[in-house]
């Protein structure tokens with residue numbers, strides 16, 4: 001099996017805090033993998049390491065088997081890795097269509113209007129291409145972030161809380177779009193507090209706790225894992241209604 005993205009033994013310290021300690025993860029092409037865990041487990045720090053925003057104190061990150069640990073976020077983006085953030089990072093003063101155009105043209109790749117139109121349709125944004133991104137309601141803005149991240153046909157997508165602030169209907173659209181991207185071969189890793197959403201969408205789930213991988217497996221195996229229930233799932237609100 002040739003993995004798209006691999007993390008080996010990743011460690012990050014903030015002073016005396018071990019944010020990550022010996023974390024490993026492998027993503028296969030076309031896989032949708034969920035990363036869950038309690039607040040402070042290290043999920044965002046791990047995303048920062050994978051996307052090149054933070055250099056780990058230990059361990060390596062590999063893209064198609066090549067060590068990219070010291071490569072910049074821009075280098076990674078050029079090599080088809082894309083990430084979204086917990087906080088929205090859209091160009092609010094540009095239209096929906098121009099947000100996608102920028103995502104395609106920044107590396108002088110040229111516009112791919114067919115791709116843009118397809119994504120806008122998939123993301124429920126057709127008809128809004130002339131709208132300023134800054135005026136979109138939160139769920140739509142999140143979908144635009146996904147569309148923008150996907151505009152340049154990434155091989156790896158790292159999505160940080162993509163469903164937060166979305167209605168149930170928007171979450172369905174999000175799930176369908178992520179599935180479609182994965183069917184095209186893109187490997188997707190998503191951090192998400194809405195566990196029901198993760199369990200529904202992902203074929204594999206990794207649980208981080210206190211900076212280490214506590215468990216990894218199918219959604220069924222993770223739900224049944226006593227350690228996961230004790231560390232995390234037991235503390236989840238019933239049916240994750242807090243994120244509707």
Ligand SMILES: Nc1ncnc2c1ncn2[C@@H]1O[C@H](COP(=O)(O)OP(=O)(O)OP(=O)(O)O)[C@@H](O)[C@H]1O
Nearest residue numbers: 014017018019037038039040041042043044045046
């Ligand atoms: N810049 C920083 N300086 C110091 N400590 C930090 C920094 N960033 C994160 N930490 C600490 O590292 C640990 C992991 O934090 P991180 O934000 O990665 O967790 P998380 O799983 O993403 O949490 P959340 O679900 O709340 O977003 C926590 O103990 C946090 O307090």
